[in-house]
Amino acid sequence: MLCADELRSPSDRLIVEMSTHWVGRLLLLLVLAGACTASGVDAPVSTVGPQTTTPVTQTSLPTTASTSSTMATAATVTTLSLPAEGPIFDDKTGTLLLFDDGLDGVTAVDPDRRLAGRSVVEGQRAGDEPFSMIRVGDTLVVGWSDIYAFDLASRQPTSLGLATIFVPAAEPERVWMIDYPAGRIGGGQPEVWQVNVSGERITEPVALLGDGYPAMGFMGGLVLEVGNRLDLWDASTGKVTPLEEGGPGVVSDVRGAYLAWCPGLCLRLMVTDTSTLTSEEFVPPEGYARFVGQYFARFSPDGRYLAAMVGGNGSSEGEAVWIVDLQSGRGSVISDPDTTIDYLAWAPDGTQLFASSYSYSQTHTVIWRYQLSDPDLTAVVLPFGGALTPVVADSDLADVYLGDEPSSDTCPVPRGQTSGICTFSF
Numbered sequence: 289m290l291c292a293d294e295l296r297s298p299s300d301r302l303i304v305e306m307s308t309h310w311v312g313r314l315l316l317l318l319v320l321a322g323a324c325t326a327s328g329v330d331a332p333v334s335t336v337g338p339q340t341t342t343p344v345t346q347t348s349l350p351t352t353a354s355t356s357s358t359m360a361t362a363a364t365v366t367t368l369s370l371p372a373e374g375p376i377f378d379d380k381t382g383t384l385l386l387f388d389d390g391l392d393g394v395t396a397v398d399p400d401r402r403l404a405g406r407s408v409v410e411g412q413r414a415g416d417e418p419f420s421m422i423r424v425g426d427t428l429v430v431g432w433s434d435i436y437a438f439d440l441a442s443r444q445p446t447s448l449g450l451a452t453i454f455v456p457a458a459e460p461e462r463v464w465m466i467d468y469p470a471g472r473i474g475g476g477q478p479e480v481w482q483v484n485v486s487g488e489r490i491t492e493p494v495a496l497l498g499d500g501y502p503a504m505g506f507m508g509g510l511v512l513e514v515g516n517r518l519d520l521w522d523a524s525t526g527k528v529t530p531l532e533e534g535g536p537g538v539v540s541d542v543r544g545a546y547l548a549w550c551p552g553l554c555l556r557l558m559v560t561d562t563s564t565l566t567s568e569e570f571v572p573p574e575g576y577a578r579f580v581g582q583y584f585a586r587f588s589p590d591g592r593y594l595a596a597m598v599g600g601n602g603s604s605e606g607e608a609v610w611i612v613d614l615q616s617g618r619g620s621v622i623s624d625p626d627t628t629i630d631y632l633a634w635a636p637d638g639t640q641l642f643a644s645s646y647s648y649s650q651t652h653t654v655i656w657r658y659q660l661s662d663p664d665l666t667a668v669v670l671p672f673g674g675a676l677t678p679v680v681a682d683s684d685l686a687d688v689y690l691g692d693e694p695s696s697d698t699c700p701v702p703r704g705q706t707s708g709i710c711t712f713s714f
Contacts (some may be wrong), residue, residue: 353378377398377657377666383635383642384686385655387675388421390414390648394428395584395674396689404672405690405711406699410445411436417453418473423679425461427485429454435465437485440681443688448483451645457505458542460487467493478502480510482523491523499526503539504698506547506562511539518549520562531560543587548594554579557596559614572612573621577601578696581630588638593660595632595641605630609643611660624667626652633678642680647673671714 375381381488385397385608393408411431412421421430427437427446435448448454451465452473461484469476477497482490482505496502500512500519512519518537520529531537535552540546545563548554555578560567572578576598579585584606585596592615597606608623609632629643639661645654650673657666691711699710 292543296390314549359618373402376402376668376670378664380683381635381640381657382683383640384430384681384683384689385633385642385644386421386679386681386689387653388412388430388677389674390676393688394421396686397655397670397675398683398686398690399657399668400683401686401690401712401713403686403690403694404670404699406674407578407689409436409438409708411438411447419453419455419677421677421679422456422463422683424456424463424485429463429485433471435463437487440685441688446485446487448485448487449489454479455502455504457482458507458544459505462490462505464502464510465493466496466502473501480523494523494526496521497526504542504547506542507545511542511547512550513537513539517551523614529565531565532558540583540585541587543591546587546591548585548587548596550579550584554584568614570612570619572598573608573619575610576610576621580604580606581632583631586632586634588634588641589636590638593638595630595634597629598641599628603628606632606643606644609641609656611641611658616696620663622656622658622665624656624665627656627667627669629654629656631676631678635680636682638706640680642678644675644678647675649673672712 302501317530330571380400383399386400387395387397388394389406391414392412393406396405399634406558409430411434415432417432422430428440429435429437432453434450435454437446437448448463449465451467452471453466454463455466457464462482465483466478468474468478477495479493480496480502481493485488487644500514500552502510503513504511504521509523510521510645512521513536515536518531518539520531532551537549537551538554539547539549545561546564547560549558551558555571557570557579558567563611577600579596580599580603581597585594587594593613595609595611598610599605599607599711605628608629628645630646630660631644633642639659641658643656647653653670653673653675655668655670677711689709691709693711694713695711699712
């Protein structure tokens with residue numbers, strides 16, 4: 289067991305028996321940023337105008353390292369009231385937002401119909417595993433100890449097998465299974481193997497020897513977070529290739545051959561092509577000191593854009609989102625001065641980016657929406673909590689997670705349901 293249900297508040301999430309490295313990873317992200325505080329939630333809906341963009345110069349590493357930044361300029365903020373009816377944003381999003389509820393299921397939010405619902409996801413359990421719920425193809429992969437793939441459309445679960453935790457793989461439709469002999473992170477040398485979302489074992493379990501926490505997959509192997517660097521472990525040969533040394537490395541996302549990570553205090557963001565070991569290096573835009581959040585950067589589905597949360601030296605939450613077009617090298621900054629966010633998630637078609645706040649055991653949830661075709665940001669404060677890691681799905685799945693009519697006024701608080709869907713309006 290990783291932790292008890294009550295260890296889901298921000299202040300308690302570290303009080304679990306885990307590896308020294310995993311605790312250090314979270315402490316690095318929280319302590320350096322200052323004390324973890326609740327997101328600002330007193331703001332009504334606000335629309336933030338466009339901010340200017342400047343080119344981002346990119347240089348391959350490790351041969352040469354040049355940094356680049358994006359200037360953040362002041363934006364005009366217009367405060368609006370939450371509309372009495374209709375979509376919560378300016379227009380329909382065509383999306384369904386699914387949040388890990390911190391217990392045993394999902395909080396589904398339909399921003400176009402103003403409905404939300406809570407329901408159980410088989411295999412999902414409270415815990416402090418590094419990944420509690422991720423989208424892999426057309427499934428949600430959830431759980432720890434007994435890992436499941438949960439089909440988004442049919443809600444049918446498929447057991448992927450027994451392992452302490454799972455982490456994302458770079459290969460489509462797959463995850464890495466990580467199993468420690470003591471049944472907890474850091475409890476001995478783990479065995480690792482790949483499975484697909486149908487439950488088929490792709491590689492046989494092998495012992496992962498040496499130092500490092502297996503944080504995420506890359507094409508053909510695993511990224512290991514070591515005390516003073518990142519290592520790339522090749523599954524076919526067992527060879528370990530170190531990346532930049534000089535401080536702890538923190539990996540955030542992978543898309544194909546590309547890895548987003550930061551060294552040291554996350555004053556820089558690296559995008560590394562793991563097939564060539566060349567990197568592009570970025571510094572935060574002007575007015576911001578560092579990249580913040582446990583998984584601070586996310587590639588768009590097609591890999592063209594990278595979104596990253598940025599903040600000041602004393603910030604543990606995203607004060608702004610920096611988005612760079614990796615093809616053109618141009619970046620932009622979006623922000624809302626009244627709210628902060630903790631998570632990023634792209635819509636499946638890559639045209640919209642959503643950001644949200646950590647709201648377990650809280651009464652409000654902040655959601656930002658940004659469209660690549662429209663430089664305006666809309667920030668909304670929803671009147672309920674129970675939202676952790678988000679996944680964005682298409683709106684045609686809404687009926688799978690929401691009832692036809694609101695069914696209860698007690699749904700806004702996650703209560704550990706046993707079955708069914710509890711729907712409420714807002």
